[in-house]
Amino acid sequence: MGVSNYCKTFEKLNSIEKIILGVVIKFDSKANELINILGTEFNLDLSKEHPFSKLITCQNDLWKGSLPDNWIYQFHGSHCRFENKINNQILDIKINGGINYGIFNSSTLLWFIETTKEWKDVYKKIKVNEILTECLTTLEQENYIIDIGEFGYKSLIINNI
Template sequence: MNRTTDILKIKSVEQIPTLEQIGAIPRERKLKLVFERGVQNQRERIGQNLKNQLLDFQIGIHTIEPEINIAKLITDKEIEDNQDFFEQCAKDYRQLGEELIYKLVDKLELKLNKEFPLETFNQLIREDRGKGKIENWKYYVHGFHCGFDNVETGQYIEVPLVFGQEFGDLDPYFFSKYIKSTIKYKPLPIEIYEDYADGLKINEKMISLGKFEKISSNVGNHYGTVVSDRQKVEIKSYLDLEKMYNEQNKQNEKPKFNFWKFIGLKK
């Protein structure tokens, strides 16, 4: 469902809607404040004030155009009322991600590093095999993920590669895109308009409800969100990986292993 945008031209500060008026905007509508020349210099101050006051809204202060875009985010009550739906989506995401990763591993005859899958998939990029197709899915390796896009249904999922064999990390943006692209969920019981911002609120509320939980990754200071009701797997930290690789290298008389250099974050 697309949102309708209401445009309001602002010639003076007095024309800016009150917090109560903005708060009454339904989620299916957006408000765009277009500042005319006489008040353009106050746009950033006004936008920042709205951000501080309207915590349940996304306030976009345009960096070039003289405008502020205002959109109401999904509410805590809407998430709580639909918690069973979001929990099932998270379980489905995890199952599909795992299935696709292992299908790709089998097709390409990869030797998967189960402790650190990113090592295996980085090798695909170096071999110019980071993009391709498996069954009805196009795949492409990038960053800490392998993306899969179904050419028939349009379903889209990004599978994380830095949580060991845990393939259910729910990046807010990717989780929203997955839900919105999955045919069996339509019509959605609740609309998601702002993929990242709504997705972030969903994750945070589901964590507070005990349905989701935070996990650490193979990479320092990088964390994920997964469904709580799952078969848990061990995820080694980068310090654990460094220790493991260094013990192996010592036995084989190889140089000391540097994890950050290994994943391309340090030269």
């Protein structure tokens, strides 16, 4: 889905907010793609409540490893960190959010932007976390993204409604 046709009120956003929305869409797409690769690689039923339980146990060495296309993964707490060995792109994905793996917060999104070569100019503009936080607040107020977090912890996702 292209950024320009994502929402009816797209013109309400300023240029950096539009860029950040595009980054959020890319994050969501890449996160779900990597989780599906992981699921296929280990024959996981991603529709189950805890599909990663056999990978995150300390009794085996599956909590970290390699995937096709030069990706490595490592489970930590309620997240899985993916890193591309060629371009060093990093996605840190929350794995306990049901079937949506595009959950992010300002820190994980900033890390994704910082490690994605095509967004070096974006990173220079928003490397101060407050700028990204302001953009995310606007995107949330305009209902492009929603917070599904609990206990005051931001867990943001694209609003697909």
